[in-house]
Amino acid sequence: MAFPIPSHLPRRPSPLDVSSQILSKIDSATTKTLDSALATSWLVELDATIESTKERIHERIQADLPEFNRQLDLSKSVQTRFHSLTTNVDTLNDVVSDPSPGIISTLLGNLTSHARLAQEASDAQVKFEALSHLLRCKTSFQALTTLIQAGKLSEAAEACDHLNTLLEGTPTHLNQTGIMVDLKTKFRAAHARIEDQLSDALSRSIIIAPTELTILSSVQVRQSETVLSLHSILLSLSHNSLSNHLTTLRRDLMIHFIDHVLKQPVSILESSGGIEHKLSHIPSPPNEEIRTQRLDNVSAILTFLSAHFLSSLPPSHSTFFTHSLCKPITTSILNNILIAFLPSSFDQFPRFMELAKQAVRFEDQFIVDMLRSDSYDRPVKVWADGVSGHYERQRRSHILNTSRTIIISSEGPTDTFFAEIEIPSEVYPPAVPIQIDSEVEEQHQEEGKSDAWGFDEEPKPEISESLEIDEDGWGFDDDPMPEPQPIHPSPSPEIINAEDETDPSEAWGWNDDDAPLAEESAWDDPWADNPTTPGSSTPSSPTNTRPPPEPTIASPKIATRLEKAVNKNKKHLNGTSMMHSPESPPPLSSFQQQLRSMSVSNPTLVMPQSNDEPLSSGKRPLRLMMSTKETYLVSERMKQVIDIVENVLDEGRQFTASTLFSSSESASTPGTTILQSAPAVLDLYMALYPVKFAKELEAPDRGMRFSNDCSFLSSRIELMENRLSSNIPSVVRDGLSECKHHLKIWGDSWYYDVIQKQRQLIDDILVEGAKGFTYSGDQDRYDDCESALSQSVQEIKRLAQRLKGVLAKSKYYTAIGTMADAVLSRVLQDILALPDIPEMESHRLNELCHILNALEGLFVEDPTQASFVVAYVPSWLKFSYLSELLEASMADITYLFEEGALVDFDVEELVRLVRALFADTALRTTTINKLLGGHPMPSS
Template sequence: MAFPIPAHLPRRPNPQDVSSQILSKIDAATKQSLNATLAASWVSELEQTIKSTKERIHERIQSDLPEFQRQLAASKSVQERLQTLTTNVDALNDSICNEETGLIPTLVGSLTAHARLAQESTDTRVEIETLSHLLKCRTTLRSLENLVNEGRLPEAVEVCRHMETLLQDAPAHLDETEVMGDVKRRFRAAKARNEEQLSDAYTRGVIISHHEFIVHPSVQVRQSATVLTLESILVSLSPSSLSNHLTTLRRDLTNHFIDYISKQPAEALTTSNDPAEHSFALVPSPPNEEIPSARLVTLSAFFTFLSTHVCSCLPPSQASPFIGSLCKPTTTSLLNNLLIPSLPSSYEHLPSFLELLQRAVAFEDEIVVGLLGNDTNDRPVKAWADGVSGHYERQRRLLILDRSRDTIIASADRSDTFVVEVDAVPEPMPTVVAVQEDPISPVVPTQDEISPVKDDAWGFDDDVNATHESLAVDEDGWGFDEVMPDEPEPTPAPPAQLAEPSPSPEIMNGDDEPDPAEAWGWNDDNGDAPPAEETAWDDPWGDEPEPSASESPTDSRPPPAPSISSPPPKVATRLEKAANKGRKQHVNGTSSATPSVISSFEASPQRSSHPQPRTSKPSMPAQDILAEQSTKRPSNIKTGSTPKETYVVSGRTRRIISLVEDVLAEGKHLAGSSLFSSSALHSSSAATSSPLGSIILLSAPSVLDLYRGLYPVKFARELADAEQGMRFANDCAFLATEVERVRGALQRTTAAVVGERMDECERCFRVLSESWFHDVIEREKQAVNKILKEGAQGFTYTAEQDRYDECESAITEVLQQVRRLAQRLKGILPKSKYYTAIGMVADAALARILKDILALPDIPEIESHRLSELCRIFNAMEGLFVEDPTQPSFVVAYVPSWLKFSYLSELLEASMADITYLFEEGALVDFQVDELVRLVRALFADTQLRTNTISKLLGGHPVPAHLQE
């Protein structure tokens, strides 16, 4: 049985023909259904189908019988023709391919016999040609060998050329033969021997040594009697060999003669023994007796000898290139070995050099262009001569800069300094109001002079349309009736008469309590003077002589500090004006504060960490604080001559300025000289792009630029020291002043060239001076800040003795640091800058302490006392700003945070009533409102009084009465 098809597979479509249908039926039959009847039915069906098919065919034929008969007749005709064609093809194949009588076998035999005869003929012909060519090669080779042996080298060269032609024309089959290889080997040997003998003849005909050049017009060939001329030898040499010899000859001529003559003096000796030899020898001359132009004469003689005895013998194809190849080495050697080294380094030697240069240009025209045949447009010596003025100035520039560099980087002794004295020209300052001396009304420098703070920072709303008179302070607000005339200058007491103050920051008064005036230094004028090391009596400025009236100021400085001979002007600060606005002036000179200010408060408030009332020490009345401060203020205004200042400058700067002046003088002299224009090279100055002398003139600011760029790098380690850094700032300031002086002395023509660059150097030196000055101060400020940061650690937990000792050590170290810095800078900086520098460093320390203390969230009573004691340590710093013991210090003018810091030390131990009074009187305007609020919260316990006080503080600083009007 057939394999059953799965049900999921597609079924084959039903067959259309009878055979397929019957086969399908047979396939569908099973064992049970298959029988004889079923098989008979299949046979019957097939027979019926066959019969029906035959009937359809017969019917089809009958339907078109003529066409059927025609196609049948055509088929029979085709069969007959096919039979005839087959018979004819078999007959033709037999006639062509028959082995005996066929056409192809007969033709192949004939062609084979013809090819055999042609090959025999070709072999014979090639053999004859080969033997004939070999005979010619042998004959020519023997002739060549005979000529070489006889020394007839030029003829041998012609035979070599013929032999080379024979070898090139040899048949191809002959090249691979052994006999031809032997011929080639013998030919190469003969040719090499001929070239060797020609080269040997050349080397014996042209001889070059270190100082001698010998030429033999005729040379005898070795091992023969033949004599050859030098011209025939040079013509007979092969191009490659001749090129090599000429290259060697050009090198030897350049090294032994052209360069040698250009570098050093030598005398030429020319001998001629025609026809044996011609020689050209050099005899060195003494350098001291040598004239540079004589070298050009020697070079001319050398090239004449070379052209006459060597170049005339060269073949025309090699003569012109060889002569032209000597032009570049000649002009290069002339420039590099004669003209450029002879370029003078001073103006005095220029005339002789220009004469030499004229002869060099004439030599180039006569020899290089005329004799050697160089291009007339390619004249390097003439081109260099056209710019000789620029070459001279550039060389001078290099020499000047080299000399400047040696001066700049040279190690200098620290004692190589000098003192510069200048007028202290103050900068524009706010208006200062002169006041009368009064023991009660305080007069201090204005806050605007201390730091440029706008009025808005003080809470003042000035009218923008106010006149100059309305901006002046009302005399009633100061409490003065009239202005006293200037008093005569006080005579300073000698140092021996100064009394030493007590070293203790707290001096007890008669009530066994510390006098706050001592902590503030208010009683220093009552018989006590600052320590000797803190006053101006050991100041090197005090020992200097008074400047003469003829000296003019050479530098502008910040406002000078008060001196012994010129006491500071007495001005009024807004802090004191506001604090004294509520004071009442009386005719007898006494004043009384409003009693309701203090009586409005109850007992002293409590500390935040101590609930008990504060009764350990009564605070100083706020009125007394304001009154006592007035004793430390400048008392009056003194007028007189402009004060003088001195500062130390390195001696190196004088040498730099002297060098700059010399360079400018040299450039000016060269610019006004007619040396170049009067010479034959008058076009040299016109050929340059810049006017004559401008390069040397511009070398002067280049010296300053070199100093400014090289010195800080070379001495970077030394300038890290504060003393050396400030001295460098002084050097830059002095150089700026000197450059300004030199710039002002320049004539109009010179200033047009170098004036702008000198102005730029002046500006750069002033900027460098100021920036270096502030960089040194910034380093010192960072050092002070680091000490306080690491030592004090925010002034926390000062109630503990160890922490208090650490803070005290840090503050003492900072004080010593500032004193040491002041001692180091006192003899270097001018007074104004000295006090500015020390004031900035001191102000940085005070600002750090203020920031740390005001940032404390809680200050118990014991800590407030100790913080106040720590702050009073800095009172000793005030002595650095005292020059005249009879005059108050001017620390406020240079330390902006001094008043704020002084008030802080008192506020730490003040009562709530004192703080409120000082605030209402405007004495605490240096403090921000939020700072006062934080301080009150840190100092006092949370009570209703503290709340009321904080509310009053948050209302802002009070406006003075005269401004309210």
């Protein structure tokens, strides 16, 4: 039964031949279809196919019968020849391979006999050669042994070399034999014995002790009567052994003789007797030493070696040994003579130059000529030619190390001094608005004085005697410059009505909240102490009348009296004082406003006024006139730094002018490196000090003192530049100029950085505590605002106490004024930004503003004089008016605006303030429209 093919397998194609077709049919038959008839049909079909095939073959043959017969005959011929060849090959194989008479067997026998004979002949030749070589080795070894026993080490060394040559030429087949191994062992022992005896003889010929060198020209071999010369010993030693001995000899020579005599003063003693030559050294007194003697001692040592040792060296080692001495000797001379004795001051240079010249001569005579060093390799001469550069680099290193020690050394609180600074002063007529009482005004009217400001009038004797003013604001000048003397101003402005004898202060209530400032204005002047700077004198007590501050205006009332004063053109309010004037004083002109803004950044700027032009706004006094001399605190180390720089410049100039180095081959001009150390000291200070004392400089007083130090250095460098001679290299001038510029920038930037940090600290206190002064009507919020303002005032006062004895007065007041201005600016900004200010909050805000009035005491030196706060706090006047505008009526605001008293406020600020303070009424709208029209123009 056929195996069923799975259906998923591919089927083969249908067969084409009869056999395949029949097999397929048989395969496809099943048990049901298979029977005899089917099988008979298959047989019949197969027989028919076979018969058909035979017929086709027969027809094919008959179609080309001659060709078929030819191929048949050819096939029979090939079969016959193949049978004949097979028979012949079998016969030949029998002839060649037969064991008895075969050719191969005969040939192999002959070759075997020949090989045996050749091996016997080779063995005999090898044995002969081995015995001959062994005989030669034995004879040579016996001769070597005889020489060794006789102590003839030189001949033994030659015999040893001959035997070594024989042993190295030993045939290969003898190398591993027992006799050769034993002979080589005995040879190595003999060679070692020769080397030991030669080394012992050399050690006894050259004896080096710490203080003595002994050289024997000949020595007797131990346990023999043979005497060997030093030359024969050196010549007989092996190359490696002699190299080791010479290395040890060079080391001992350098340690015990060359280096020793170059490091300290000694005396050389030399003695010769027969075959023994000695050289010894003994210490000499240091105080009697001549430094050139050290080079003479080395010369004596080298001469001794050349006479008694170098001449005995074999040529193969002589050059090597002498060259090996050159570098250590020149290095020792450089380190122990030239570099060690390099002077630390210029006055010692002539003597040192003689030593350097002798060192160069020594190098020429002994290193180049005797030791045969390369004539182009002369380190001593090269060093001596650049001696100026070596000295300058050493001095530079010493200068910078000394400067570094001074810069990073800790300092105590008393390591300071007061430096003096010249302040250029400009004298202008006093432009301080004054306030006079009714009697003085009537007296002026009777005398026909039409100048409302009183610039052109001469002060009366009785007034000038009591109010004599010293021009020197700080009292440092002995001869104060005279200036017109104004009448003493009143501490607070008053509005005087000629028709009403009521107290003029009642109209505004300016005297209601007067508080004494004696506590804040008491001035313990640290600058009044006698400064430690040379040429300073004890300052006199200040007597100059200070420009008055903007007055404090307390709870405003109705403006009935103000309106009357305006209508009658009598007494007018002009910022800080009342003047008798036919017209109201105009506000600041644009040019004066520009000057006033400039004065904020420049404390020495003043606003000049002529007698023809009245002060724009009476509330703006002139900048405080500073004295021509001020003192400020400087670290004591600054004197040391400046002394170093000045000494360096002096030394550099002296070095440059010297003729000692006229023949020097150095690339740069002598003295340049030393001169360049001057700006390097300053660079080192700027690089090290802020890093070393970074934590300490976080304190404001230390930061300001560092600013003073930089400014002091900058000013002193400028004085040095003016005194520099014309032969100073431009690179040094540029370096000093750059350091001066950098120090000036550092001093200014550190000064303003400290101020900025303190301003930010105060601003943070107000921002976090006051929170924009919103809802000040609530008691808790009011307490928070009050606490923030009080804390700000205390911070400024504490800062003022810390900086008072550190900064110069001009910088001190600028710094404190900037702090105070930061508080006022923040308060102004927050209050003016309030969208709505109820009546209760306006009262509360007014009370809070009065807390800052305590800052005015920081700008009072004499309690009997007015403060000069306005000169250093740009926002003071504006803030003073703001505190009063918070409780002023609409009529008061309109009046002050028309009089030009509110010029510090922008129109938008005034409009916003009016809208926040007052309800939306027709009057408020009219007032706002008037404000939007802009500030009134000053009358000519």
